[in-house]
Amino acid sequence: METCHQLPVLPLDRPIPKHVLLRRGAISFSSCTALFSGPQPRLLSQRRGAISFESSDQNAIYVRMLGDVRVRSQAGFSAQTQRRGSYPHLDFRLLHSAAAGSGESASRRKVKRLLSCQRYLRATPVQRGGRSRLSLHMLDDDYDGQAKCMLMKAASWSFDMFLFDRLTNGNSLVSLTCHLFNFHGLIQHFQLDMVKLRGFLVMVQEDYHNQNPYHNAVHAADVTQAMHCYLREPKLAVHLTRRDIMLGLLAASAHDVDHPGVNQPFLIKTHHHLASLYHNSSVLENHHWRSTVGMLRESGLFAHLPMDERLQMERDLGSLILATDISRQNEFLSQFKSHLDKGDLCLEEAPHRHFILQIALKCADICNPCRVWDTSKRWSEKVCEEFFKQGDMERKWRLEISPLCDRYTQTVPNIQIGFMTFVVEPLFMEWARFMGYTHLSRTMLGHLGLNKASWRGLQNELEAGSARADAAAAAAADTADDSPEDGEGPEMGPTSSSSSSLQ
Numbered sequence: 001m002e003t004c005h006q007l008p009v010l011p012l013d014r015p016i017p018k019h020v021l022l023r024r025g026a027i028s029f030s031s032c033t034a035l036f037s038g039p040q041p042r043l044l045s046q047r048r049g050a051i052s053f054e055s056s057d058q059n060a061i062y063v064r065m066l067g068d069v070r071v072r073s074q075a076g077f078s079a080q081t082q083r084r085g086s087y088p089h090l091d092f093r094l095l096h097s098a099a100a101g102s103g104e105s106a107s108r109r110k111v112k113r114l115l116s117c118q119r120y121l122r123a124t125p126v127q128r129g130g131r132s133r134l135s136l137h138m139l140d141d142d143y144d145g146q147a148k149c150m151l152m153k154a155a156s157w158s159f160d161m162f163l164f165d166r167l168t169n170g171n172s173l174v175s176l177t178c179h180l181f182n183f184h185g186l187i188q189h190f191q192l193d194m195v196k197l198r199g200f201l202v203m204v205q206e207d208y209h210n211q212n213p214y215h216n217a218v219h220a221a222d223v224t225q226a227m228h229c230y231l232r233e234p235k236l237a238v239h240l241t242r243r244d245i246m247l248g249l250l251a252a253s254a255h256d257v258d259h260p261g262v263n264q265p266f267l268i269k270t271h272h273h274l275a276s277l278y279h280n281s282s283v284l285e286n287h288h289w290r291s292t293v294g295m296l297r298e299s300g301l302f303a304h305l306p307m308d309e310r311l312q313m314e315r316d317l318g319s320l321i322l323a324t325d326i327s328r329q330n331e332f333l334s335q336f337k338s339h340l341d342k343g344d345l346c347l348e349e350a351p352h353r354h355f356i357l358q359i360a361l362k363c364a365d366i367c368n369p370c371r372v373w374d375t376s377k378r379w380s381e382k383v384c385e386e387f388f389k390q391g392d393m394e395r396k397w398r399l400e401i402s403p404l405c406d407r408y409t410q411t412v413p414n415i416q417i418g419f420m421t422f423v424v425e426p427l428f429m430e431w432a433r434f435m436g437y438t439h440l441s442r443t444m445l446g447h448l449g450l451n452k453a454s455w456r457g458l459q460n461e462l463e464a465g466s467a468r469a470d471a472a473a474a475a476a477a478d479t480a481d482d483s484p485e486d487g488e489g490p491e492m493g494p495t496s497s498s499s500s501s502l503q
Helices: 041-045 088-101 106-121 141-151 161-167 172-183 194-206 217-231 242-254 264-269 273-277 283-299 307-322 326-342 350-365 373-396 412-435 439-482 488-502
Strands: 027-030 062-065
Touching (some): 161 373, 172 194, 172 217, 194 217, 217 242, 217 350, 242 283, 283 307, 307 350
16 A cells, blocks of 8 residues: 655644644544553554554554544443434524524514414424434436536426436425526526525425425426416517516425415315405415515525615515405406407417416416326326315315315316316417417317317226116125015015915
8 A cells, every 4th residue: 555655744643733624524644652651551542543553663653533433342342422413404504594693673583483383293303303324415327417408308298297307316396496586587687596496495495385285396396387388478478577487487386385285275264364354355376476575585585786676576466366266266267369350469468478377377277188198197187186185084074075185076187077078278378369279279279179079988988887886786786685684584485485476
């Protein structure tokens, strides 16, 4: 082994400079022979790094790990306790908190703790500061490369969000939205702090409930990707400003944040505090909007912008998110039809551009039936499972079961056929008319028709199977009726038989 003779001689007990201590996560080197000739060699041997050599070897290098290293005893290796792993970002958080705490008032710190409390309860172990078996690196190089390749095709309508979420280790919303902000030049145009942007998106992603089968961060990422496709349509790309694009992407990413997995009627009949707070009107949408505003302010993403501009952005963001209330579907659809019939939509005017953004977000929110069959079917099963889970809770608590939420009377094909017929088709037909039947519009309508036909086929199979089961049950009942019964039947049987024979 080649030895480096230029290494300085540094006795073990010599005071170590601070710049060396900053590198204490590495290895300590020493060639001092006094290490092995001390008065208590046994104590020194307990501090060795598991490498032994003769003290007469002047060129040997003593290697030990800084920390409590124990040697093998008769009972074997003794386990180390209370040894924390290396989580650098947690250390920086502690340092930042210590520095910021000195200048903050107690009331402000309480408010920040309250804002972060709910997010902390749902945070991952690494983000809470606990132990995690996962590496701090979200992905290895191979998966990261595949995710980047997928992002290059983020404008494709066949984008597989489920695959992308796996490749990003559950961070599809953060990864996609950061990419889209960069793609549209929003970071440079608005002079956004990338750290604050990512921090805001992480807060949004963490506030989605992963236990929800449908209303989770993957759904938000899927809606954001659909919105990106719509924003790139020629008719919109020419007229929309960067401000419009940023509001559209932000609204799409946060439009269902902190969704509880139940609908508004459930919150009202269970006397939930959100229903009381928002007077039973657009309860969930108001909550999504207010939560988003709170996270925007906590992250400081727009702190460098003028106050009046920030407030107007928050109001416009609320208007977009509130438009996703499904109970207002007919209101927006009628207004959209009226504009198209009159031909008075002028995208050079800000109010008309904002209205089209509302319609675009509504389309993105319910675009699952317009995806390819495999993806559409998977989303449909997820949303119906969420309905059925609500119905199970209502049955358990002896409440009236909401429409479409009873798993014993409803089927996924039946729910989807009705949803496509009465909600999706009317809106997307008008959207295609507005866009001038572009390639994307025709693709969505084509998928919608094929998927609807597929659901009808599945529904027919279910009905045929149910009919066969009913027929089999009826046949079994008839067989049971024809068989002898206990009581008078068996006594009358022989009498009748003998009478017949006598005749």
